[in-house]
Amino acid sequence: MFKSQKLFITILILLSTSIFANDCQDIRLDQGENAPFKNLPIHDQMYGKQKDSQMCYAFAGSQFIDAVIQNDLKAKGHITSPITSALQTKLSPTRANGSRVNLLSNISRGAGRSGLGVGQINILFNQLRQGYSCDQNFLTSIGIKDPNTFWEPFVYEFYSNKTVEEKINSVKEELRLRGVKEGFFDIVNDETLAIAVTKKGFYLREQAIFDKICENNKIELSLPELEYHDYSPSDVGYNETDDEFKKRFQVDEVNPHAIQNISTSLESGNNLPVIVDICAEVLTEKEKSFKRSLPAMNGSCSNHSVLVIGQRKAMDNSCQYLVRNSWGDYRNYDEAWEVDEKGQIWVDAKTLSSSILKVIHAK
Structure with missing residues (x-):
């Protein structure tokens, strides 16, 4: 029994390594001649430090729409x-x-x-x-x-x-x-x-x-077909322990399928971002991932929609993803993350995968 369990763990480690240390092509949808986000400003859902509109879904969705508009060359300068x-x-x-x-x-x-x-x-x-x-x-x-x-x-x-x-x-x-x-x-x-x-x-x-x-002052929309991947536990019991939940759902610390969905879409050449719903707190406290806050998220994980607009290989050969957030000048990010002047954040694949609730991308 012990040997088989050890072999199983080894296989999981190898699988995880292959997923998170893949070829990881360098992709930036905010740089380059035809990059849709090159001239699109980041929206600010906060409207000031004490005025969070709680409209992250609309901010992320609107920026995805803007990428579609920019790619179609319908109206340069138009912002949804x-x-x-x-x-x-x-x-x-x-x-x-x-x-x-x-x-x-x-x-x-x-x-x-x-x-x-x-x-x-x-x-x-x-x-x-x-x-x-x-507009x-x-x-x-x-x-x-x-x-x-x-x-x-x-x-x-x-x-x-x-x-x-x-x-x-x-x-x-x-x-x-x-x-x-x-x-x-x-x-x-x-x-x-x-x-x-x-x-x-x-x-x-x-x-x-x-x-x-x-x-x-509007543009009629014709959006591409989308794929939706839901990784959130919709029926977690409030009295359920972590062990009970993991036994029922077989939850792993990392989610290679979610990461694969993101990379495949970015590398497809469609020039469109990937929308992910994540545990918002992981941006400010790295350890507060979705999987670590189960069961029932323990009140420490709030659903937050962001865009993934790029990827790159880190010094340790792991993959990192560029997250475009909608917190404006809010800069209280975890010191582990590299944040550019726009408020975009580089997050490693393993941590991002452990915080993902949904992935949405063009077919």
């Missing part, structure tokens, strides 16, 4: 708005059986916030397959950046005991105080504002505003 990507995701969410969620019940998402935070990136792509990309540059030019700061006045006025005209005037006044430019009011007239402060259905009110804004 994560706000409108998130809104389209929330507008027509579908259940597992394909039925639509009742939007009319979505009247409030609390405290005047936009309600666009926390979402699933696979739903985003399903909804945007025939959706549109609205973030234009939204910024008319003073719209933080979806919560922008949308709060609309929610407050929806619940206020005022006439429609009074609500419209109050919204205008408050939006100007929050930095919204006159160009916004040149596009969004009082009739549209009236819909936004009276219509039932939380996201339907937002749709009226953003459809008007984006009318002449």
Whole structure:
């Protein structure tokens, strides 16, 4: 028994070594003449140190869309708005059986916030397959950046005991105080504002505003077919021990299949990034990987969507992956990681694999 167990462990080590010390071609989707991310800025989901929008799924998804747009040469300089990507995701969410969620019940998402935070990136792509990309540059030019700061006045006025005209005037006044430019009011007239402060259905009110804004500032999308790989334990019991979980799911410390999916896609020549959902904490504390926080992640692992836009061979011949994050100027990364001036992080394959929940890439 002991000899067979030792042989099994040896085989696992050899398999792991072959996966994580592979040829590992040097690939950078942010460098070179036709690199899609060469001139695409990194979005900032934080909106300041204390204002996390929790829209990482929309930021990662929007940047993937931008890579598609840049590769197709549709509109150089166009940057997809994560706000409108998130809104389209929330507008027509579908259940597992394909039925639509009742939007009319979505009247409030609390405290005047936009309600666009926390979402699933696979739903985003399903909804945007025939959706549109609205230009973030234009939204910024008319003073719209933080979806919560922008949308709060609309929610407050929806619940206020005022006439429609009074609500419209109050919204205008408050939006100007929050930095919204006159160009916004040149596009969004009082009739549209009236819909936004009276219509039932939380996201339907937002749709009226953003459809008007984006009318002449959007690109219709045609996205490639995607493959989804789910490595997250959807039915981990809160009272289950690590040993019990590993016995049921045979969880290994590393996930060679996930790494292989990433490398194969990057090396395919499609010039597109790979989206991975990871344990966010591994970026700030290397040891807090997904697999080490089981069972039930113990409250120490939060799902975070990022892009992998490159790979390289390290000095020890292992493979490293370039992660494009969406934390803006936030620089509290683990000292083990090499971080460039843009906030992109080089993470070794073994650690990344132990933190992966999902992998999404073009077929």
